[in-house]
Amino acid sequence: MTFSRVVALSGGVGGARFLDGVARALPPGALTAVVNTGDDFTHLGLSICPDVDTVMYTLAAVGDEERGWGLAGETFAAMEMVRRYGGPDWFNLGDRDLATHLLRSEALAKGESLTAVTARLCAALGVGARVLPMADAPCRTMIETVADGTLPFQQWFVGRRAQPAVRAVRFEGRPPATREVLDAIDACELVLIPPSNPYVSIDPILSLDGVAAAIANKPVVAVSPILGGRAVKGPLGTMIPQLTGAAASASAVARHYGSLLRGFVVERGDERDIDGIAVRATDTLMRTRDDRLRLAQQTLAFASELVA
Amino acid sequence: MTFSRVVALSGGVGGARFLDGVARALPPGALTAVVNTGDDFTHLGLSICPDVDTVMYTLAAVGDEERGWGLAGETFAAMEMVRRYGGPDWFNLGDRDLATHLLRSEALAKGESLTAVTARLCAALGVGARVLPMADAPCRTMIETVADGTLPFQQWFVGRRAQPAVRAVRFEGRPPATREVLDAIDACELVLIPPSNPYVSIDPILSLDGVAAAIANKPVVAVSPILGGRAVKGPLGTMIPQLTGAAASASAVARHYGSLLRGFVVERGDERDIDGIAVRATDTLMRTRDDRLRLAQQTLAFASELVA
Numbered sequence: 001m002t003f004s005r006v007v008a009l010s011g012g013v014g015g016a017r018f019l020d021g022v023a024r025a026l027p028p029g030a031l032t033a034v035v036n037t038g039d040d041f042t043h044l045g046l047s048i049c050p051d052v053d054t055v056m057y058t059l060a061a062v063g064d065e066e067r068g069w070g071l072a073g074e075t076f077a078a079m080e081m082v083r084r085y086g087g088p089d090w091f092n093l094g095d096r097d098l099a100t101h102l103l104r105s106e107a108l109a110k111g112e113s114l115t116a117v118t119a120r121l122c123a124a125l126g127v128g129a130r131v132l133p134m135a136d137a138p139c140r141t142m143i144e145t146v147a148d149g150t151l152p153f154q155q156w157f158v159g160r161r162a163q164p165a166v167r168a169v170r171f172e173g174r175p176p177a178t179r180e181v182l183d184a185i186d187a188c189e190l191v192l193i194p195p196s197n198p199y200v201s202i203d204p205i206l207s208l209d210g211v212a213a214a215i216a217n218k219p220v221v222a223v224s225p226i227l228g229g230r231a232v233k234g235p236l237g238t239m240i241p242q243l244t245g246a247a248a249s250a251s252a253v254a255r256h257y258g259s260l261l262r263g264f265v266v267e268r269g270d271e272r273d274i275d276g277i278a279v280r281a282t283d284t285l286m287r288t289r290d291d292r293l294r295l296a297q298q299t300l301a302f303a304s305e306l307v308a
Numbered sequence: 309m310t311f312s313r314v315v316a317l318s319g320g321v322g323g324a325r326f327l328d329g330v331a332r333a334l335p336p337g338a339l340t341a342v343v344n345t346g347d348d349f350t351h352l353g354l355s356i357c358p359d360v361d362t363v364m365y366t367l368a369a370v371g372d373e374e375r376g377w378g379l380a381g382e383t384f385a386a387m388e389m390v391r392r393y394g395g396p397d398w399f400n401l402g403d404r405d406l407a408t409h410l411l412r413s414e415a416l417a418k419g420e421s422l423t424a425v426t427a428r429l430c431a432a433l434g435v436g437a438r439v440l441p442m443a444d445a446p447c448r449t450m451i452e453t454v455a456d457g458t459l460p461f462q463q464w465f466v467g468r469r470a471q472p473a474v475r476a477v478r479f480e481g482r483p484p485a486t487r488e489v490l491d492a493i494d495a496c497e498l499v500l501i502p503p504s505n506p507y508v509s510i511d512p513i514l515s516l517d518g519v520a521a522a523i524a525n526k527p528v529v530a531v532s533p534i535l536g537g538r539a540v541k542g543p544l545g546t547m548i549p550q551l552t553g554a555a556a557s558a559s560a561v562a563r564h565y566g567s568l569l570r571g572f573v574v575e576r577g578d579e580r581d582i583d584g585i586a587v588r589a590t591d592t593l594m595r596t597r598d599d600r601l602r603l604a605q606q607t608l609a610f611a612s613e614l615v616a
Contacts, residue, residue, distance in 0.1 A: 045353075045414035075385050081407030085432045095403040099389030106353035124393045 001304050004030050007184050007218075008192040011036045011201020012051045013068040013233055014225055014286075016058035018194035021292030023059055023129045025300055031129040032184040033059070036196075037114070038134075038141035038171060038204030039153045043091050044082070046101040047108050050154070051201065052118055052133050053100055060125035068233065070094045090159045115178050132184060134205045137175030141204055144168040146242075153200060162235035166242045169199045177208040185214040190303050193222035195284065197236045198256050199243060212260075219262040221303045223295065224250040227267040227284055249273060263306045265299050278306055309612050312338050315492050315526075316500040319344045319509020320359045321376040321541055322533055322594075324366035326502035329600030331367055331437045333608055339437040340492040341367070344504075345422070346442075346449035346479060346512030347461045351399050352390070354409040355416050358462070359509065360426055360441050361408055368433035376541065378402045398467045423486050440492060442513045445483030449512055452476040454550075461508060470543035474550045477507045485516040493522040498611050501530035503592065505544045506564050507551060520568075527570040529611045531603065532558040535575040535592055557581060571614045573607050586614055 006026060008019050010033050023031045036051045050069070057063035057071055064072045074094035083089045093101065100121060107117040113136045122131050141153040145164035156164060185191065196202055206212050226248050231237040240248040244256075250270035254261065254277055263278040271281040280302040286292045314334060316327050318341050331339045344359045358377070365371035365379055372380045382402035391397045401409065408429060415425040421444045430439050451464040453472035464470060493499065504510055514520050534556050539545040548556040552564075558578035562569065562585055571586040579589040588610040594600045 044410045045417055046410070071389075075383060075403065077383050077403035078386065078406045078410070081379075081404035082411065085407060085411055085429060087407065087411045095383065095385035095406075096389035098386045098403075098406060099393060099395065102352045102354070102386070103390065103393055103395045109353055121393060 003189050005188045006190045007032050007188040009034050009202050009205050011196035012054040015194040015196035016055045017286045017292050020058050021296030024293050025296040033131045034181050036201050036204050038139050041154050047105045056122050059127045071096045132180050135175040139173040139175050142170045171207050177211050191215050191218045191220045195223045195225035219307045221263040224253050224266040226250050311497050313496045314498045315340045315496040317342050317513050319504035320362040323502035323504035324363045325594050325600050328366050329604030332601050333604040336436050341439045342489050344509050344512050346447050349462050355413045364430050367435045379404045440488050443483040447481040447483050450478045479515050485519050499523050499526045499528045503531045503533035527615045529571040532561050532574040534558050
């Protein structure tokens with residue numbers, strides 16, 4: 001079948017790149033991205049939504065492909081001046097990126113919802129897919145470390161470069177998923193889980209009241225964020241052994257999602273270790289925009305077979 | 309006498325340039341600038357203090373001398389992006405300038421006073437003079453126009469390029485002057501009024517409870533912002549006839565300040581029209597930093613004669 005209503009859950013870089021492929025593989029307007037906001041935080045008085053922005057910038061094709069975050073051709077004059085003032089510079093904000101945070105923060109302070117302001121910003125950048133923050137109220141992903149106490153996600157991830165070993169991941173706030181998110185899931189034909197970190201990018205979405213139950217009625221196909229035992233990017237490769245005692249592998253990710261998955265797309269060779277679930281092995285590394293499109297097309301074709 | 313405790317009231321560009329000369333003409337630490345905050349406003353959710361920043365940047369020698377506002381070598385990438393989003397771009401904020409507004413806004417939101425955060429920012433930039441905002445609570449200068457209703461200062465000055473004819477200037481809020489301002493005036497040997505706009509830069513300071521009374525006990529010397537019937541910069545040249553019916557002139561400024569002044573420094577030739585007050589005529593146009601120092605030295609020498 002050809003899908004016309006697809007929901008993709010998403011974290012940051014890996015998720016956004018896969019979504020870019022999915023958006024181009026589907027008819028215009030068919031994709032709704034439901035984006036993790038557990039990493040959101042307030043910095044320099046601004047409301048920062050790293051995953052929402054990465055998805056927005058990537059889908060608008062204005063993101064920095066090399067760096068993986070922020071805008072292409074970005075400058076950092078404001079942060080240099082913050083540094084000169086002795087202000088906090090551990091989280092780098094680009095000059096043009098600041099416009100996003102300023103306009104969003106002002107709108108939120110005036111009572112506009114994160115869902116509404118995200119729609120406005122996406123429209124201005126020409127994003128064709130619908131981008132929905134998972135929640136309008138704060139949900140804070142907290143990292144319980146083995147030796148450094150509990151840290152808010154960004155302080156652990158950026159401030160401490162994800163170095164402190166992780167004992168557990170907690171979600172504080174537990175806001176409801178938005179009506180828009182639940183409606184989009186209810187209306188969709190397929191849920192995709194991109195190659196994002198399950199613990200800190202996807203679980204925050206699944207943890208919201210109603211989301212797991214709504215998704216349980218839908219065919220769910222995930223793409224493994226672990227290739228040959230390693231994460232392409234980010235701390236997942238070390239988090240899996242820290243949190244489960246097992247080696248990092250695609251099968252560890254499949255076990256984590258468990259019965260939620262109808263199908264799982266993995267790197268060639270990784271299929272050997274996975275039982276009890278439909279698996280499609282292919283080249284999952286996305287080096288180019290063409291890679292994204294091809295992986296999205298293969299994932300959608302696989303999903304189409306599964307729901308036939 | 310050599311002054312060791314001088315207070316200078318100040319607005320933006322003209323005031324800041326004169327203060328730069330005064331700061332260098334006096335012993336280190338002798339100058340306290342009391343700066344108009346009636347132009348302050350909130351923009352993009354940020355607390356903007358145009359005159360405080362112009363004084364701070366000018367005294368730190370990091371200001372843009374050509375443009376008269378903002379920082380030298382400034383870039384405007386954030387504002388370009390605000391424009392792309394369709395956000396408000398009528399008030400231009402530079403990228404490095406944004407750092408000032410971000411750090412100040414965050415500090416104010418956390419409960420720090422404008423006086424305290426200004427001191428911290430000035431210290432970081434190496435400003436030797438003490439820079440005191442006139443008040444910690446908002447005071448809003450409102451421009452009653454002849455034909456366009458009442459506009460907040462920045463909307464009239466920047467948004468409408470000071471074009472709508474002025475019927476009256478009002479100050480809303482009327483906060484108390486800070487304890488620091490009143491103490492600095494009480495302790496000083498001399499009060500200087502730079503070549504700033506009396507109506508929108510100096511009157512907001514003088515209008516605060518206690519300031520006029522405290523200054524009345526001190527020798528006050530002003531420098532005329534009108535040279536040969538014209539303002540060097542800004543809308544004063546048209547405001548004087550609009551508000552008083554008289555032509556723009558140094559004598560009109562002297563009449564406005566009235567008995568407050570002990571002495572008045574004017575451009576050569578302008579002294580002819582002024583009676584009943586000690587006048588010193590000199591070259592008052594400040595084209596270079598040397599001009600500022602020379603004008604400051606001449607003003608201080610004149611004041612020294614007056615108080616001897």
